[in-house]
Each structure stands twice: as C-alpha cells, then as structure tokens.
Amino acid sequence: MLHIFCPHCGELRSEEEFHASGQAHIARPLDPNSCTDEEWGTYMFFRDNLRGIHHELWDHVAGCRQYFNVTRNTETYEILETYKIGEQPKVTARENTPATSAAVNERGENV
Amino acid sequence: MSQTYRLSSGGRVDRSKVLNFTFNGKSYQGYAGDSLAAALLANGVDIVGRSFKYSRPRGIIASGTEEPNAILQLGATEATQIPNVRATQQPLYSGLVATSTNGWPNVNTDVMGILGKVGGSMMPPGFYYKTFMYPKSFWMTYEKYIRKAAGLGRSPLQNDPDSYDYMNQHCDVLIVGSGPAGLAAALAAGRSGARVILADEQEEFGGSLLDTRETLDGKPAADWVASVIAELQAMPEVTLLPRATVNGYHDHNFLTIHERLTDHLGDHAPLGQVRHRVHRVRAKRVVLATGAHERPLVYGNNDVPGNMLAGAISVYVRRYGVAPGRKLVLSTNNDHAYRAALDWHDAGLQVVAIADARHNPRGSLVEEARAKGIRILTSSAIIESRGTKHVTGARVAAIDTVAHKVTSPGEWLECDLIGTSGGYSPIVHLASHLGGRPVWRDDILGFVPGDAPQKRVCVGGINGVYALGDALADGFEGGVRAATEAGFQPTTGSLPKTVARKEEASVALFQVPHDKGTARAPKQFVDQQNDVTAAAIELATREGFESVEHVKRYTALGFGTDQGKLGNINGLAIAARSMGITIPQMGTTMFRPNYTPVTFGAVAGRHCGHIFEPVRFTALHSWHLKNNAEFEDVGQWKRPWYFPKPGEDLHTAVERECKAVRASVGLLDASTLGKIDIQGPDAREFLNRVYTNAWTKLDVGKARYGLMCKEDGMVFDDGVTACVADNHFIMTTTTGGAARVLQWLELYHQTEWPELKVYFTSVTDHWATMTLSGPNSRKLLAEVTDIDLDKDAFPFMTWKEGNVGGVPARVFRISFTGELSYEVNVQANYAMGVLEKIVEAGKKYNLTPYGTETMHVLRAEKGFIIVGQDTDGSMNPDDLNMSWCVGRNKPFSWIGLRGMNREDCLREDRKQLVGLKPVDPKKWLPEGAQLVNDPNQPIPMDMVGHVTSSYAFNSLGYSFAMGVVKGGLKRMGERVYSPQADGSVIEAEIVSSVFFDPKGEQQNV
Amino acid sequence: MSAINVFEQNPSGNARAESPLHHADLRSLVGKGRQNAGVTLREHKFLGHLTLRGDGHDEAFASAVQKALGLELPGALQLVSSGDTSLQWVGPDEWLLIVPGGQEVEVEQKLRDAAAGLHIQVVNVSGGQSLLELRGPNVRQVLMKSTSYDVHPNNFPVGKAVGTVFAKSQLVIRRTGEETWELVIRRSFSDYWWLWLQDASAEYGLAIEA
C-alpha cells in the first residue's frame, strides 16, 4: 500500500485515503470545437502509460478533497515528489533520476 | 502407549501439565509447551500423512514453518475445522483433535499407496498434459476422478464461530524475528526510545536460542532471552508480538502481521476474543532478522518417516525433551549440523555414525564429536534410506561431490532416525516480496537479499551470519542503524559473551549422487509435499523447460503450502546441474506473500456480515420499517422499494400505490438524491460548462432539469438544479451518482477552471426530502404549510420557502411522476416530526407511501429516463431524444459537446430511446429483452435494440416499455419483435416514450 | 434579493427533532455497559455545523473569520476552539465550524458581513452531521482498529483534526483531550458507525453517556 505525501495536509497518508485519477497535466483543449476527431480522441483516451517516471493526478478524497500531482516510478512504485495543481514537477524522466533515490524524507518533505 | 519417546528430563515443556489430545481417532498425551508435532513424536507416531501424488507414507521432517508433511486437519466440531495446520507450528492444547489429511482408509494402510506404487511410474511431471485427451468429451469425466485426489485438508461446512480483526500500527522500527539478531536489534532500537514492534512467529521469543547448546555469558542462552524480554517489556514504546508472523512486505514499508491470539487455547476463541488479528504496519524502518532454514540433502527414499532435518532433531531433544528415535545416522556437508549429533549423544542416545561429505573436516564441533567417540565417515553421505513405514537403515557410501558420483559401494547402517543437513538457506522471502532478486553467495552456499529500495536492514542469518556472537553483533548494529535512520540517537550496550569456535566451510552438495543414476535410483524427493523428485526436475529440463519458472510450473516444485521452503534451492541446484549452468545463472522464482498461509477470515477482518459494508439510511428509515417497507439496494442506500399491505406481492402493491398517486396523493422519501450547495459569482458559468443545457437565464426562485455528460458526450448523471439566490444554487443528482458528481465538479474546478469563483458543498445528508405527488398534493400540503400554494403564486418548476409542519422548509414544485408534486425539504433532524404531521393530515386523502418501483412506473409513463437504467454509458442526449436539453449554441464548449459531435455519434442509425407498446396489451416485455426486425431470422440474429424499462401495469390499462432501437426515432409506428427464451415472440409497436399526459396537464395545475 | 440565500432552518417553536443516532436510543443504554469501560461514547447532538469555504491564503479572509468568530483561522489539520465554538481545518479552502445549535444563521450572517466582498461559501450542514465523543483509556485501540491514520500521541496531539478513512467509509477524527476524541459522522452512515464502534470496543467495554 502506497504512502503518499499530501501537499495540502502536509503529511504522509495511506493510499486508502486517495483516489488515483490518471495521468497528470492533460489539459482540456481550449477550443474543443476546433479539434478534429483525432485530436479529441487523443485528449480523451491516449496516454503515455510510461514505464518509469510518471506524473499522475491523485485526489485526497478522504482527507482534504484536493487534487494534486504525484511523480511516481511505475516500476518500483516509489514516489519521487508530490506537488500542487498548477505547479510543475521537479523530477522528470529526462533527468535520469536513479530509480532507487529517496526523494521524500521522513517527514515526507521533498528533498 | 504413553510418550515412549519422551526423554526423562529436559526441554521447555511443563511436565506438570498433561494435555490429552487425539490424532486419527486415537488418544494421546503431551505436555503444556509442546507443539503438536513434538507431542506426536513423543508418542512414537511416525506417519502423519500420505503424499499427494504417490500416496507414500510421510513423517515429520522439520520443527517449524518449513515442514512439508505434517499438514493436519484440526477441529473438534464441524464449524471449527481448520484445514492444513502445520503440526510443527501448532501448540498443543487440551482436547485438541487432529487427523491426517490424506490416506484412505487411513494413513497406515492406504489403498491409494498401492496405486501410487503401480501407477507412480506413469506419473512423471506433466503427465496430465500428455494424456486424458481422448475421446474429446471425456475430460470432464477424467477430471471428476482427478479432483477426488485433490487437496489436503477440507473446509468446514458450517459458518465460522470466530471473529477476526485488524490493528493499524505505525512504528519507527519493525523487527521481524526474535532470534539472537532480532533480539539484539530490538534492544538497540528500544533503548533509543523509538517506537518498536518485535514480531515472531513462534510461541515464545528467542528463536534458535531456545534450543541452542550455546551459552551466553556462561549461562544458558534462554536466560539471556528472558532478561532481554523483561527489559523490552518495560519500555512503553515497544510492542511485543509473539505468535505473530510477518507475512507480507508491501510497498512503502507496509507490512502485514498475522497474529494468532487464541490458537494455543483451543480450536475456537474463548467468548469475546478475536481468534486472529492482522496488524497492518507502516514502519519507518524494517529490520529483517528472519534467520535461515536448514536444507535437507536429496537422496534415495529420503521421504521415509524417520528422515529429519538435523536441526529439527536438536529442537525436539532440547526444546521439547523428545527423542524421535533411538539410533541416529547423520548426513551433513557442514559443521553446524554436528550439534544434532552432540545433542543426541548428550541425551544418552546412540549416534551410529556421521557421514560428512567433506574430505577432512576439522572444525571445533567435528572435533568435539570425535572426542566423544562418534564414528565419522568423511567424503561420505547417505545415498539412500530403507524402510516402509519407518526408517530401518541408511546406506552410507563414499561420494565425489564434484563429479557427482558414488565412489564406493558403501554400507547399510541400522538406525531408526536419519538426520540430514545440506547447509542453510537464508530466509529471504520478505526481503524479496517487492521484487528485489536475491543474490547467490558461494561462500555460504545460499541466496542473500539483493539490493532493494525499501528502508530496511537485514541482520543475522538472513545475511549468512550464522555464528552466534556475530549474529548478536550484526543484530545490535542493525538495530542502532534502523533507529538512527528513523531519527533517534544511537545507543550503545554490551552484548553477552559467546564461546568462540573454529568453523569450517561446507561443501556444495544438494542432490546426493546414487550409483544407479537419477532416473533409476530410488525416488529422491526434492519437494515432498508435491512429490517432486530429482528425476522429475531432470525430466523437465530434458523436455526443454529451462527457465526456473518453467521448471517450477512443470514439476509443481514449491507450489505447496510450504512454498518450497525446503525444496526450492535443491531443485534449482539440480536443474542447474542438469543444464550445466550455475545456480545464480538459474536464478530464483519470485517470492510472493504470504510467507506462511493466513486465514481468510483474518484477511477479511471485521468487514463481514452486518458490517461488511456501510448501509446508508435516510432520516425517515424507522418510519419505513414501521410501515412494512421492502427495501431495494441503491448504491449503499436502502431505499423503500414498495410498501406491501398484508397479502400483497410486489405487483399488487405497486398497482395500488400507482393508482393512489394518480387518483389522490402519494408520499416518497426522496432524501437519497444527491444534493450539492453551490455558491459563488461564477456558479452559473460553471453550471453552463458542466450541464448540456443553458443556465444563464434561470431566475431566482426557479428550477431546471439538467443533463451531465462526460467528455465523450455520453450521459452520466441528471437532476434538477434550483436557483435559490443570484449566486446560489442547489443541485440534485441521482442517488448513486452523488459522490461521483461532486468529485467531478471539484475535478474540473481544481484542475481546469480554478479561476471560476464557485464552491461546492454536499448537503445530501443535511436535507431530508419528502415528495408529495398526486392531484390532492396541493390540498394536503396546504393543511400543513403557510406557503401560498396557489398555482400562479407557486407555479411548476419553481420553489418557495416557508413552514411545513411548523418547520422551515424549502418546497420545490417539480415532478417525476407527471402529477402535481411538491418536494418538501427540511433540515433532517426535523424530518420525522414533519413527516408525521403530513401523514396525519394525509389520512383523509388516502395518502399512500410509495417506493422506488412505483416511482419507476410513474416516471416511465411520462417517458422520464433513469440514468443507469435507460442509459448505459453509450447513450448521448440525442440518443435519448433529449435534444431539447442540449444547448449547442452556448458560448463555452461545455463538457460533452465535442464528444457528441464525433463521427460515430452523428450516425442516424444509432440506438435511440423510444416507447414500446406490446401489440398484445397483456404481454409484458422483460427488461433486458432484445429486439429484432425479423423474428424468423436464424441465430445469430441481427439485434436492433433492447428493452430498458418495462411495466406490466399502466394507468391506461396496458403493459408498456421503454427501449432503445436503432434509428428508432424515425420508426414511429413500426413493429419490432422480441424473441424470448421460451421460443415465443413478443411483437411491439415503436411509439413515443411519453405514454401519459403528453401535454403535462396533470402536473401543471 | 441578495446574492446568497441565508435560510433559518430551525423552527421558531418547539418541533420534534431526531439526531442521527436517535434510533439507537442511547439514553436507554446509559449505565448498562461494563464497569470501568475502556471506552465511553456520547453523541453531542443538535449542534450547529457549518461548512466554511474561502481562500486560506487570503489575509482578508483570515481576518474576516477572526473578526466574526474571535478565532484564528486554523492551518492544516488544526482545530481551534473557544467556549462552545470550534473551527477546524478541513482543506486548504474549507473549514468546519461548530456552534451551539440554533446559532447557525446568526453566525453565518456574521461571517458574511465580515467577509463582505470576498468569495466565500457558508453552508449549514447541521442536519447531516453529528459529533460522537469517545473517551477513555482504550479509545486509541478502537481507533487503531478502524483507521490507518497514526493516532499515537506523538503524531496526533490534542488539537489536531484529521479527515481520513475509518472502517469502510470516511470521517473526521479530532483529539480534544488526553483521552478524549471526537468523530464527525455523516447522518446516513450513523447506523454503520454505531455498529462498528460497538463491535470494535466490545473487548474493552463500552459505556454510553447521554
């Protein structure tokens, strides 16, 4: 069971309190009506589904009811950071972050 | 027979407490502190079961979790049966009833055993795959017989009288295992002030210290154990969990511990106590001090009862005061196993010989044995044992471990007990549950934990650190490290002094060579529970199963309840040798939870029976109960389905309820509908974006129906939203959709449109809603309210505030039945009082409570949809003939608009919602019936739609339905056909879905 | 008409009221539990529960709340109280305000007046919620059986309030004293919580106060 740092509550909480809501940073097209069927289908359904570093959207349903982002390794399941909506990830796949680095300290703060 | 094999003294058992128990119907006695296995051995019980495939007699091999054979059925009553209990882990209690799980008519004379002897040679691994194929139809028959042989124990056939629960634990340091390393780690971590949990699967703490011949500070090791436990008990932040097996190591340092609270007391828990408890632990650091399992050597007939692990012999002698024989021959490749012979010798029993595979062993223990005059045969091993129901002899021969050959004819030694030791396998299961692959070490001939990202420390035997003094030091250091990493100050302390010994390396030996070769030698068992032999493993590799997983799956190696704790490494070694590769090249199979089996009930915890899942009730529930309601599950809610009067069934009750509403007035508890309070200057704009229709012009005081779609344009919820002030709306949702819709609104607000000033708060539970529906609803309501109900003052689709039954209420004039209706909303605390006043006033109007079924009928007559019943996630508003509810020209491209305009959504022949009127008004179309155009088409038929809602009763006097039909909206008046399972066909006319009062004259009065 | 509808929902006269745990008839259970029970349960019923939403990062909002309630706007996971009024952080833009029953509209109006011009939400949720007080030496064990949140005093000091999973649903746990805790429960789940708490506290003994 994952242990997830809620950036609003400021604590690590058990996965049971959260709901995973898919890949993060998928913005709704600003002008849907000008999208082709292919563009609209891509927005709705096509996902990176990455092995490794993955940015995803979670909802702290049982806690503060806030959505936030998680950067997680989908192979080791390690969480490398969590950050609020509107913020950008510090850890990205390009940085070649070692799969075993611990990016959250005991208090769950990003380090 | 009374404990013939009990030694006259020694052991940790309480000889003053005699416990009676039965095994296979015979009565025996043991002592408090015995394991069931120890008590059976004390009574000279050799055969505890019959093997799975060959039905060979099997005896106890081990003393702990690794035992593959002594798998028994426990339980004195039907309801308290427990299948597959390992006798080595079951403490004896008074009145224990155990039986063998295989063997017919009994384990001593087993008919299947004869079959096993005859048919055994026909049952190589994979034989199932190669036969039973012909004739084609016969597999089910073959399978019936194969299944008869399946399984070990049996399930009880009555419900479990016991209960189970969870305890959520959080700690700084979880220590798994309380042997020397674990205890030292616990001391170090505990003294630092950290929150520590120490868990051990055994009845008492101490692990190997409970049976070791070693001393600590010159005193028995158990004395040190007692002093450590006393110190730990005095620490407020230390939790001690004996009888508690850490079974799973899950992500992010979440571990599960299976604690058996009462299994040592009886076959069911004393009243008021839970039988098992699962501790769900989140640990900052984990110290794995799980130790090592001794590995048996693989030689001919090594499964005959009386073949035991060397270490197990020491445990029985020293911990339980039981000698499982008289004359011992020991076969070993290492120093450590000599302890068994020394313990045996010290107990006054005869050590016939020790066969040591090494050329010239000179370690301290070896010399001690020599000094005691024990015969030691070097470069030798037991290559086969003899005996049918018990060991009668061991054939010891000289072997060449490198060439894997027998180099002398050897000799038969008379004995009744064989001890075997092929070295030690660190218990890396927990360390590997998260996929970290173990690493082979040639120096200790075992796998140790590989690197893993988990915050854990491995100490002692799991690291291949076996010498007592080293294990203590490794444990203490690990405890300090774990506590420090968890944020505590390091502690120091002195550890007890151990006796230093010279220990020599062991020699690699797994399968012992036999002069006949593997395939023709007496069976050399690798995995006794699954009857997997060395020959089977060789055969698997010969057939091309070269991956370790293939070998495992083809032979069933390690698939038993012991998950191969004894056999897996030997199996790997045999497969590797047979393919000419090394053990690390072969690799290990995956380790998965559980380490040892866990009771289903314990995994389920308290979440069963009446608290399996929350049941949600409205504020009026007790009134429904009093009025004899039958309930329907809608999501987690219990909603009144109908209110039968004596003698009524669903049909007659609903008919009566429907008539009452159409003729006078009915009462529905609508409190379960989701309600969301929406406030903010941008509330309207938000509604415009999430609903398909327009909200800009909805005046204060008015209400409007709205549809919600997902981005794909498919309808996912609906409801009425009222404007209660310029920036203030009350939204209603479907009963099942309430939470989903609120989450949906928050999702879009938080992630897409945070600039919109609007807030959402659920008020579902706050408002209780009573719907009065029917031509007399106005008259009735007028008697209990001060609101002006005049049709012009309070028209359809508006709402008013006022008092109802003396309580402030918001009353909405909206209708789901097509009748004049008022939805009365009051603060839920006051709902029951208001209800009773309405009911009292309603007597003269024959006010009739109705449930969801009547509500469904009445709304269907009006063609109103129920999302989830008339829709299925593939219906857009146009499909539902609800284009009137779609604002295609709204300035913002609301959720669903773009999806609705995709190519496939614009097809004209999509399934569309229509009314269906059976041509024979007495025939009823089942909900879910499929529709075709040509009832005479052979199967497979072309289906054009199906029935979504259907009711036998109608205010107009005929059965009617709603359904979806391809292109149905352009087929009004045409016929469709529904072929039924009984061969009949129901013919129906496609009609408008509004059956009743299409002009709305009943509701707009 | 104003932008927001503020609605007095309590009757002016004496109307019958039933709390969410009414059906459990707690009063009849007083004194029936074990002597020296490890857990004592009491329903604090008919209190005014208000959901307050606003921008927690906005100084103006915080001072409006301070002005209206005399309480400092609590930060994450904090619970502040004064007399019969308590204010609890629920989320970065959400608080739970509990006042004596009957004061809902008055307090709402005070908040709205103080926060005039700010975008806020105040919602009376009194009918949908109740407060269960659990007191005694074994409450911690009962909580440990029910939630995966860490209720050790190191992690859960007095004055903390946490929304979390509890058995198979969700609620808010508040610690108001050394051995005193409160659960904020939803009305429709109240029977489930009642059954759950009876079960979880059975081994320690459960006493009822009313």
Next chain:
Amino acid sequence: MKRYSGFGLFKHSLSHHENWQRMWRTPTPKKVYDVVIVGGGGHGLATAYYLAKEHGITNVAVIEKGYLGGGNTARNTTIVRSNYLWDESAKLYEHAMKLWEGLSQDINYNVMFSQRGVYNLCHTLQDIRDSERRVNANRLNGVDGELLNTEQVAAEIPYLDCSKNTRYPILGATIQRRGGVARHDAVAWGYARAADALGVDLIQQTEVIGFRKENGAVIGVETNKGFIGAKRVGVVTAGNSGHMARLAGFRLPLESHPLQALVSEPIKPIIDSVIMSNAVHGYISQSDKGDLVIGAGIDSWVGYGQRGSYPIIEHTMQAIVEMFPILSRVRMNRQWGGIVDTCPDACPIISKTPVKNLFFNCGWGTGGFKATPGSGNVFAASLAKGEMHPLAAPFSIDRFYNGALIDEHGAAAVAH
C-alpha cells in the same frame, strides 16, 4: 513431433522417462522471417500456430524477452467464457470458445479445458436487468446463457450464502454452462510445442528494443541480440504494449494496471464451478489440485511491478467470506499480480497501426486468457492477409477517434 498418448506414457515409463523429446527447439534466429511475433505468451504462440497451420506461413519467429507463457498467461485465474454483451465482443469470444472446445485434440496437448460453468451473481435489480439483457443478447448471438433465480442459484451452488439477510442479497445469477477454466501454462506450452512442430522458431530470452522502419513501414525488429528482419510484425505483449508502441513511435489508448489474484492452500473439492460477483466484487473457482483460485480487483494506478496494493486483497477476501462464510477458516497461501493493459471501453485493440506492416493485438484488460485461441486465430488471419479479419475489424484503434467504442464496462459484470 511425437504425439502424446496414454500408450506413449506407458512406453516411456518403461525407460524411466529418460527418452522424452524436447517440447520445442532452441533455434538460432534466421535473418528474415515472413512474420515476426513479438511476445511469447498464449496469444502470441497461438498466433504463430494458426499462421503455420491455417495459412501455411511457417517462416515465423516468436520473440520472447523472458520465457514462454511467462507474462499474464502465467498469472491469470484461467476463466473462460464468451457471454459478452455487445455483438462485436460476443462474436470474438464465442469464436474463441469454439476453438477451446477442440483445442486439446487440435494441438495434442491437454489444456484441461473444463466446462464446469461460470456463474455471474446478481445482487441488485439493475444487475438483474443487465443480466437479462446480456443473456438475451447472448442467446440471439448463439452464445449459451440462462438467468437463474435465487432458489435455482442456491440449489446449484452449495454453501453460497443465498439468504436474505446479507448486505447484498443474491437475487439471481446468469450461468454460461459452456464456460469454465483451463490450465493456463498448458495453453502456452501446447501452442508452443505445436507451433514449433510446424517450423515456427521460438526465440526466448530475447528482448525487442526497437522497430526498424523504412518508408513508414516496419522491416524488422531490433533485439538485444541483434536485428531480425520481418515482412510483417505482430506485437502481442500484454503488460508491455504501451512500451512497445512507444518504441514504434506512437501512443495507444490504454493504461497498464496491476491486477492481483490469490490462491488458498489446497483443500478437498468444495466449489465445482466458477462464481463471480460484481456487487460484492470477488470471484472464485477451485483448481484440480484443490487450490481456491480467487481473483482480486485492479489497482487504479499505472503499475508495471507485477504487484498491487494490499487493501485490494482484503476487499476481495471480504467478498469471498461474505459469499461463502464457511470458507472463513481456510487459509490463503499466495498472492501475486499481473499487468493488464486496459482500454477505456474494456475491449481489446486488434489493429493496424500508424506504421505499415506493424500490427498490434493488445488491451485485453482482465479478459485476455479466455480469448487466447480466438485472438491468435483472427490475428494470424490478419497478419497473413495484411487485412483485418472481420471479427477483428471492429477492434481497430480508429474507434477511439470516431467514437465507435464497444463499451463492455456497463455489462461485463465483474471485469473478467
């Protein structure tokens, strides 16, 4: 290939089983194949077998990064049924069902296909409506199915708690009597042995690390052991489809999630059919060895670790104990996880791709095992002809653009 039979078994027993043939060769890869199948699981091996057997294309390689049948084939709960709601899926799965019914004889390998019946329990009135709809659709599609009432369910499934006082009382069930289970490993091994016998090269421990393209068309695969040329490439790599698509330069409308399962210790037979429940969310059958085989739910996040979260195991066990209270004292032996590629409409993708001559067969979600023969059969036909088989055509990637989804979510009961 030496055919297997009871007589053969006896003959081998006389020679102490020392002369059994290898089940398949360990070939050295050729430079070019007519078809390269990426992925040596059940679907890939079946594809290779049908290419050789039905289309005469034997110059085929199956490239497997691990061992044959080691992915989801090795870790599923082996349920076989074809009672899907929508015409497109019902026809595809029924095609598979018909192949299952003669499979052991066809490939001369006993896959132990046991048609013991699959029940889907109904706990709500809407469950009943949905079940009625599905059973009727199945019947008219030529798929067997019945809807039973509570009394019939109680009579057919001993020990199932059919009483009224459970949290979600059982109101009925659908039964597909031709449904059942099969021995998962045997399916992979049987197809492998049969394909090998027809000349297919099975290349294990070889990982595809890229696709070589020329003018927008694939011409072979790069592997960790070198380049292998191919005229057509079929990718059948459940649990890795997204990654393979990425290597090929496009994305797919799917996500990969952990799906967990567990087994009890072996016990004497007590459950002789397959029982699934959507509302309480669990399903159970019992293997011929005696293990209760129990499927757990899917984790909601992307995960390639072949393991999921523990609460899912708890919820599943609660469901099983709720359905069968007598099993409370039985013990759970082992849990594990697979990786399922799930599409938004819970239906697979069998499709051409933006890369010419490169075909994908993926997205089976939790339902892949039961489709193995049918999936391989239609994929082989598509690869052989270069055009999608009619049963595969509706499962094109295009449906995620034009909206012609085949939404099995609503009706798939438990997603298995």
